[in-house]
Amino acid sequence: MIPPLRRKMFRDLLRLWAQVLAIALVLAAGVATLILGNGAYSSLHETRARYYDSYRFADVFADVTRAPRALMAEIAAIEDVLAAEARIVKLGLLDLPAMTEPGTMLLVSLPEGGARGLNRLHLRQGRLPDPQSAREVVLSEGFARAHRLRPGDSLAVLMNGQRREMTVTGIALSPEFIYALGPGEMMPDPRRFGIAWLPRPGMEAAYDLESAFSNVVLKLAPGASVDRAIEALDRLTAPYGGGGATARSDQTSHAFLDAELRQLSAMARILPPIFLLVAAMLVNITLSRLITLEREQIGLLKAIGYSSRAIAQHYLEFVLAIAALGIVIGLAAGVWLGAGLAQLYASFFSFPFLVFTRDPQIYGVAAAVSAASAAGGALFAVRAAIALPPAIAMSPPAPADYRARTGFLRRRLSLRQTDVMILRHLVHWPLRTASGVLGMAMSVAILVASLWSFGSIDHMIDVTFTRAERHDARVVFTDTRPARAAYAMRQMPGVLAAEPFRAVSAQISHRNLSRRLSVIGKPETPLLSRVLSPDLRPMTMPEAGLIVSEALAEALDVRPGDRVTVEFLEGARRTVTLPVSGVSLGYVGLGAAMELSALNRALGDGDVISGVGLLIDDAERDAFYAAAKDTPTTGFVTVTALTVARFKETLAENITIMITVYVALAGIIAVGVVYNFSRIALSEQGRELASLRVLGFSRREVAGILLGELVAIVLLAQPLGWFLGYLMGLGMVSAFSSDLYRVPFVIRPDVYATASLIVGAAALASALAIRGRINNLNMIEVLKTRE
Amino acid sequence: MAIDGKIIFRTKGLTKIYRSGAQEVHALRRVDFQAARGEFIVILGPSGSGKSTFLNIVGGLDTATAGKAWFGDRELTALDERGLTRYRRDHVGFVFQFYNLVPSLTAHENVALVTEIARRPMSPDEALALVGLSDRRDHFPAQLSGGEQQRVAIARAIAKNPEVLLCDEPTGALDSVTGIRVLEALTQVNRTIGTTTLVITHNAAIREIADRVLRFADGRIVDETVNAARKSPAEVSW
């Protein structure tokens, strides 16, 4: 036997199903974003951890020019080193008939023990090469897929200037290249960058490294000090051209993956509270109205002996039922979308498997938080209900008294009476009006906070590639070359201009802060690869000092005039102190620039360069690519147009998905708020509106009054939404910025306009849903009854 | 019948049947009726006899099941929703038992609500003066007594200078002294601007202030009395 009050609750739920659903959906969005963000984050985090663990991803990485293999015994003896592996890692150039533009292949020697060792491969197809073969190779999956290469196919790679024909024996993944970023690129491009694993003998021969190695990786004991291991390793490798070891946290693939995961978890923190707050406000205004309408029933229930507690429980059950619906929808959507999102990431990055973590704790937290916010929203409304003495509850409420707050309206301009009604109504219920405005503002804010990224990316591309890095292509030599190599490049087909640069890896420190990066040497007045001041003016290179990017200045806490210690990690490995002469704008990585000859002087080197930036005649592009490939000194070539295209393409894919999700979420809020708001307004003013119909107001005019109130709410919400969106954007910028990249915070006016339009459209849609109810107002019924 | 001029209302065989499920309620059974311009008609009859249904149909709030109704030479029963709205807006003033004032507007503003959309309205102040409420113009409904609210409702109904004023138990919620004041307001309006007025009431004593009294029973007009001389409400004993 269902108790009567519970039966009433179920009937109320059915009767008010549309409002109930609207609130439940807003709650569901909060639950879903919580589950989704946390679920995808923890799935990916866990997947990565297991991947690293099972495939023995190294902890420390170091490059050397050429070190004897005998050194390995000493390296392995470093305290806390569990395993040390000597490798040959070199860049080769792709020589594919189907691809004219330059592509790079990272060649990595396979350990002699076959599949043992560190950074183990996960074979997707085929087999590992025969350890003795000089022709067999395993390719990274992304690259193989981009070129439709399968075991048995062959491909050619230029190794150390020599063309080698190889046979693919297998396709593999590696924990070392989850995020496979090519040299000098901004986004992974599996077409133009791949990894090839080869047996050691062939590599030794090609690079003249018999009984030597060019790269070493270490696995440390759990809890070991990475810094101490790096220090010891650097001491041992320094004589052999060691450029300084890096910890896992600075390893390219790991660092980029980490940045992505951090963004994901930031979103999981920003969004859910917004939805839960809006849901609580909706519960509050809806329940308040319900209780007002049921005033007499409440009085009656009390009069026949129901306790205040029982009545409070009844309304709380009603709210918790809504919360339960929202939680169920949200959990289902969150689990489903979370799995989809994790899959998306897993395929963007190359994971061999995906671990779905089903952390019951996060479901519990999501459910509890949602139920609590709904109950919190109900609190005041229910308190008002149980505070009513039965006798008063059973008499009708006193007519709404509009005396108090309307003085200023008398001084109105020439408003129509219907506009006065709208205004007075809004002013008379300040809390409800505020809830509506804040709710709408939230949905505007969510859109502003997601849409701004488009403009921001355009700005970033514009600044980076059309104002700063203006070269069409850049050739990086295998080794430093004499400065006259730039003139040789100038003679190549299609080259219109050439500008030399030198890049030297260095550790820059200021007090106890320090960062590793490449110091770039440029001509005094660079024309192709320019350095821009924060106000976008090109800067000239100072005679002696460094120009540091804003990101580096922040990381090291330096200002122009401060001195920093620069420890060069190449050549004679000198350490110098240099003044900071200026701060420059830069969005990608940390940057430090110097005048080229000053850099060479500081290094104690002669007039040498690392590569050149080039302007290329479009018509002779392919001829240039071919010539660059055939030049033995070419280490790798980057092409600005291809880099930019890939950058845009990748972001477009990711952002489109993100924006779709955000627009849907913002739409849910907008529809939920407007629908509930208008249903409540209609319930309160239905009688007034029906009387107006009797007086001869048309349906359109009557609908106009209710819609006018909505329009006022929506309009009031816009500036607030813009402002909140701006703040959310600021929060996101700081959550997204890392040493890898900074996001410029640019909100173009069209972002505000688009956000407002989308929310306006959602509001209009839910207002139209109400219109049917306005049209069917029963005039006669209203006239027969007292409220 | 007092058809001494122009006929403003006419119905022929007016029938209204409410169907709810298998049940049929005959609210009006072939009612034939005429009213002349400027007449003050009182409608009496037991509860459920069809008075309100009749008033609502001639007022353009409801539609008939069968039969016809004319306002002047315009056939009301042929109008669509839009036409009925137009008709109410331009020609009809309503007064109901539960005043139905807009609580967020003052007395003056409640009247202005109608004058703003009317074709040839009087000024709101003039309408309030007609019902003796000039001094209450800036009061909100919550600040007015029931009788005052009803008089504002009358002022609002007549402010557009309607041809007809339809009142459904306008004194039903009021005590008798206040009721008299409201009826005085109605007769005052009828005399001053010649509005044809139909008043439904339960109070038989009101009949003496009318030109004509109709009695409804079971969906029909069963009795009709023409008063040679109308009394003023103050003369009526309640």
Ligand SMILES: Nc1ncnc2c1ncn2[C@@H]1O[C@H](COP(=O)(O)OP(=O)(O)O)[C@@H](O)[C@H]1O
């Ligand atoms: N909307 C309706 N649905 C069904 N029956 C109705 C409806 N409105 C009125 N009635 C019925 O029509 C009859 C006449 O009602 P009404 O005109 O309101 O009478 P009166 O105003 O004389 O009291 C009554 O029997 C009433 O129950």
Ligand SMILES: [Mg+2]
């Ligand atoms: Mg009636």
